[in-house]
Amino acid sequence: MVTQALDEDAAVDLTQGFKALGDPVRLRLLSLIAARAGGEVCVCELTDAFSLSGPTISHHPRVLREAGLVGSQRRGTWVYYWVVPAKLAALSQLLDTSTVSFAAVCHAGPGARR
């Protein structure tokens, strides 16, 4: 069954998510958004939470958004961000050693492999 693991394409795709999480600022940013039960957080709140320049703060949510981990919308003057639970769940499940984890994604067939 599972002697084979992730094929390259799947790995690259998933990597996007993990790469986005691989920065302290973004991880805190995401946690800040996720911790908000209401779901939405205004960028201005994010700016206040870090001692970083505006553009830098602006940069990180974009990375999270491009990785599919959060969504965003402008309403009037302010921009709001919210998490995309499905994407987080997908990454979470991959690491969950108590489930099929890697095995499920991997298999891509018996001999497939570059």
Add this chain to the structure above:
Amino acid sequence: MVTQALDEDAAVDLTQGFKALGDPVRLRLLSLIAARAGGEVCVCELTDAFSLSGPTISHHPRVLREAGLVGSQRRGTWVYYWVVPAKLAALSQLLDTSTVSFAAVCHAGPGARR
């Protein structure tokens, strides 16, 4: 109180793990190791699975090891790697939106904590 999320120290610590996963080669490497029910995989098998130079292959498991995601041991001529389920579980749980996730780590309250 959970309006606040991950503090910086916690974020940096967790980031190590995600950063290690943020590379297609390492993700595939890890999946290759994790998919092995026996648990252990010889480096030579990893080398065969990728078309990368020896040193490069050698580099990636080291990153995984330094992130605490895998362990390694030399036995005779060969070196073996195995996963550290606890570490993977910790990362997985953080992303599991059905649990306390970020909230739990952040709050640093009643005893619990990484």
Add this chain to the structure above:
DNA sequence: CCCCCTTCTAGACGGCTGTCAAACTAGACG
């Protein structure tokens, strides 16, 4: 229409990171 506030874009810069070739170390086997 003009100004202000919020947010993003553009460009630049320094540091980190993935890769390789070359050389070295650790064991096994005569």
Add this chain to the structure above:
DNA sequence: CGTCTAGTTTGACAGCCGTCTAGAAGGGGG
């Protein structure tokens, strides 16, 4: 000891990434 295989270390180099400053774009309010 000599030599072969397995793996790591070292050093170099290109490309990516996080950060900043400066400036632009989207809207609200006099």
